[in-house]
Amino acid sequence: xxxxxxxxxxxxxxxxxxxxxxxxxxxxxxxxxxxxxxxxxxxxxxxxxxxxxxxxxxxxxxxxxxxxxxxxxxxxxxxxxxxxxxxxxxxxxxxxxxxxxxxxxxxxxxxxxxxxxxxxxxxxxxxxxxxxxxxxxxxxxxxxxxxxxxxxxxxxxxxxxxxxxxxxxxxxxxxxxxxxxxxxxxxxxxxxxxxxxxxxxxxxxxxxxxxxxxxxxxxx
Amino acid sequence: xxxxxxxxxxxxxxxxxxxxxxxxxxxxxxxxxxxxxxxxxxxxxxxxxxxxxxxxxxxxxxxxxxxxxxxxxxxxxxxxxxxxxxxxxxxxxxxxxxxxxxxxxxxxxxxxxxxxxxxxxxxxxxxxxxxxxxxxxxxxxxxxxxxxxxxxxxxxxxxxxxxxxxxxxxxxxxxxxxxxxxxxxxxxxxxxxxxxxxxxxxxxxxxxxxxxxxxxxxxxxxxxxxxxxxxxxxxxxxxxxxxxxxxxxxxxxxxxxxxxxxxxxxxxxxxxxxxxxxxxxxxxxxxxxxxxxxxxxxxxxxxxxxxxxxxxxxxxxxxxxxxxxxxxxxxxxxxxxxxxxxxxxxxxxxxxxxxxxxxxxxxxxxxxxxxxxxxxxxxxxxxxxxxxxxxxxxxxxxxxxxxxxxxxxxxxxxxxxxxxxxxxxxxxxxxxxxxxxxxxxxxxxxxxxxxxxxxxxxxxxxx
Numbered sequence: 317x318x319x320x321x322x323x324x325x326x327x328x329x330x331x332x333x334x335x336x337x338x339x340x341x342x343x344x345x346x347x348x349x350x351x352x353x354x355x356x357x358x359x360x361x362x363x364x365x366x367x368x369x370x371x372x373x374x375x376x377x378x379x380x381x382x383x384x385x386x387x388x389x390x391x392x393x394x395x396x397x398x399x400x401x402x403x404x405x406x407x408x409x410x411x412x413x414x415x416x417x418x419x420x421x422x423x424x425x426x427x428x429x430x431x432x433x434x435x436x437x438x439x440x441x442x443x444x445x446x447x448x449x450x451x452x453x454x455x456x457x458x459x460x461x462x463x464x465x466x467x468x469x470x471x472x473x474x475x476x477x478x479x480x481x482x483x484x485x486x487x488x489x490x491x492x493x494x495x496x497x498x499x500x501x502x503x504x505x506x507x508x509x510x511x512x513x514x515x516x517x518x519x520x521x522x523x524x525x526x527x528x529x530x531x532x533x534x535x536x
Numbered sequence: 537x538x539x540x541x542x543x544x545x546x547x548x549x550x551x552x553x554x555x556x557x558x559x560x561x562x563x564x565x566x567x568x569x570x571x572x573x574x575x576x577x578x579x580x581x582x583x584x585x586x587x588x589x590x591x592x593x594x595x596x597x598x599x600x601x602x603x604x605x606x607x608x609x610x611x612x613x614x615x616x617x618x619x620x621x622x623x624x625x626x627x628x629x630x631x632x633x634x635x636x637x638x639x640x641x642x643x644x645x646x647x648x649x650x651x652x653x654x655x656x657x658x659x660x661x662x663x664x665x666x667x668x669x670x671x672x673x674x675x676x677x678x679x680x681x682x683x684x685x686x687x688x689x690x691x692x693x694x695x696x697x698x699x700x701x702x703x704x705x706x707x708x709x710x711x712x713x714x715x716x717x718x719x720x721x722x723x724x725x726x727x728x729x730x731x732x733x734x735x736x737x738x739x740x741x742x743x744x745x746x747x748x749x750x751x752x753x754x755x756x757x758x759x760x761x762x763x764x765x766x767x768x769x770x771x772x773x774x775x776x777x778x779x780x781x782x783x784x785x786x787x788x789x790x791x792x793x794x795x796x797x798x799x800x801x802x803x804x805x806x807x808x809x810x811x812x813x814x815x816x817x818x819x820x821x822x823x824x825x826x827x828x829x830x831x832x833x834x835x836x837x838x839x840x841x842x843x844x845x846x847x848x849x850x851x852x853x854x855x856x857x858x859x860x861x862x863x864x865x866x867x868x869x870x871x872x873x874x875x876x877x878x879x880x881x882x883x884x885x886x887x888x889x890x891x892x893x894x895x896x897x898x899x900x901x902x903x904x905x906x907x908x909x910x911x912x913x914x915x916x917x918x919x920x921x922x923x924x925x926x927x928x929x930x931x932x933x934x935x936x937x938x939x940x941x942x943x944x945x946x947x948x949x950x951x952x953x954x955x956x957x958x959x960x961x962x963x964x965x966x967x968x969x970x971x972x973x974x975x976x977x978x979x980x981x982x983x984x985x986x987x988x989x990x991x992x993x994x995x996x997x998x999x
Contacts, residue, residue, distance in 0.1 A: 365580070366555055366556070366573070366575065366580050367553070367555055367575050367580070391580060392580060393575055393576070393577070393578045393579040393580040394578045416546075417545075417546070418545070418546030418547055418548075418549075419545040419546045419549065419576055419577075419579045419581065420545070420546035420547065420548040420549050420576070420577070421546055421547070421548075422546075422579070423577060423578055423579060446577075446783075448577050448578040449578075460578045461578055462578060462579040462580070463579075463580050463581070463582075464579060464580070464581040464582070465570070465581070465582040466568075466582070466584060
């Protein structure tokens with residue numbers, strides 16, 4: 317079975333995490349490292365996808381900075397989203413040529429990883445056709461936005477564990493005016509680390525990878 | 537000249553949006569250098585150039601969504617010494633599909649339809665359809681397979697775990713050459729085969745202004761027709777369905793499978809409504825800037841029917857009946873290549889003016905694709921106005937998970953018998969398709985009769 321290294325660098329600024337991803341993508345393309353699965357947390361950040369619509373950002377830049385929220389346009393798919401404490405952000409750096417050359421299947425598999433993880437905590441989550449992401453009832457709990465270069469993936473997903481959902485009021489998440497939710501709001505008091513552990517396990521199962529701790533990799 | 541095509545990014549993905557050109561026309565590109573970016577559902581992908589050369593033509597602009605295998609650009613591999621603008625005209629005839637007029641204006645037609653099956657296969661990095669055999673392949677094997685156009689599924693691997701090795705490929709190539717004395721030309725020379733065909737066909741079909749298609753009569757048979765050539769005019773054309781088309785197809789079939797469809801038809805005397813409409817038409821146009829149609833009257837009458845028989849306003853979810861307290865009426869709107877059903881919310885709270893305004897607004901924005909997702913959701917009943925296209929009676933398909941849909945036929949002046957005398961009345965047929973799982977025929981007809989009664993005895997003086 318192919319190996320996939322798991323890294324959990326803790327709370328990382330968006331820009332630093334982006335740089336880390338780019339380094340890993342370059343090394344993955346060169347075949348210098350196996351697939352990577354990074355699980356981390358961002359400080360309060362709003363990011364806008366390449367095809368995002370700025371009108372889905374409901375607050376001005378002044379309002380954002382006074383609320384202590386960073387803003388980053390970025391090169392992933394999807395629209396606008398919020399990252400912050402209590403949310404698990406997953407960045408799989410995968411060479412899809414060694415899995416399936418199918419971006420649709422990739423997105424569905426990422427959704428499955430989150431759905432199976434939530435099920436472990438007694439939360440029944442699912443999909444809504446043509447609204448990519450993971451949903452509980454009509455509320456979004458997991459968001460997805462991916463970038464692919466030469467079949468190597470970057471960016472990934474965000475799962476709300478105990479995210480302060482009030483921060484989503486600054487945006488129309490993913491350009492869809494549907495509510496967001498978190499595991500905590502659904503009455504689940506699981507810790508960030510416990511959920512991260514299950515995410516890595518399900519990721520390994522869904523993608524058929526042996527999940528191993530990362531080697532020595534500096535997080536700049 | 538190498539065609540750059542929209543790659544297939546996955547089995548279920550039939551189109552992509554070209555979000556960004558990373559090179560401009562006239563720029564030099566290297567093979568495998570990122571050339572453009574595309575976006576599919578939540579995924580942005582950089583697409584590398586399939587060849588080295590000069591980007592001679594950009595055929596699809598940023599922001600456009602096109603089907604897979606659509607040619608989005610052309611790369612001139614001949615070094616690019618000549619200015620970019622001069623390239624297309626000079627290079628065009630060689631790649632002209634047989635039967636196509638050679639005027640550049642037509643040749644450069646960038647409509648996806650004209651381009652689908654023209655040109656060499658897509659870059660090997662993103663194979664379009666040919667599934668690769670399972671098991672890892674070395675870069676050398678990949679490259680050889682690409683250069684000699686070998687379908688790797690037809691090659692038996694003798695390496696570890698059935699892996700295909702260089703030797704396997706060499707053996708395969710040798711066997712192929714034994715089988716056919718004329719060596720299979722590598723892809724690059726395919727263009728050179730085309731020119732001989734040009735004089736033959738150039739004389740036969742008259743110059744046409746439109747690309748050849750089913751609309752033009754078939755050209756007279758060519759004596760001693762040359763064998764079919766790559767890039768020749770095919771008898772069929774394959775076009776992947778758009779995402780919207782696929783969704784419509786799935787939705788329609790799912791509805792047919794789900795509901796027990798029955799259609800009942802009632803004849804409605806629209807004379808009173810027609811008079812009312814005639815009386816207000818001119819004022820309406822000058823006051824509100826839109827024409828007054830029959831549709832808002834029908835919606836208003838439908839609301840009366842739904843209030844009286846609220847089961848028609850319900851939906852079914854498994855074995856549960858969902859009763860809706862709001863009356864949200866979906867209006868089917870025909871688009872250029874499909875249809876969409878935006879919803880008039882709380883239709884029971886609107887008069888004819890408000891309904892007409894909502895319908896015009898939703899239809900206009902549907903056609904310019906400016907509807908918000910929530911504006912096509914939450915309908916509790918639907919109306920489809922095929923009468924607008926001249927149809928008198930049709931049997932509509934229910935818009936799931938609703939339980940009924942009302943089809944509105946054309947209003948026509950018809951001789952009818954009233955009190956044993958023949959009179960001219962404005963007559964329309966209403967076709968109600970209902971789900972017999974929930975709605976029985978008697979109820980369906982009571983409802984339709986109620987709608988008919990509201991229209992025939994139109995009593996509201998206020999629009």
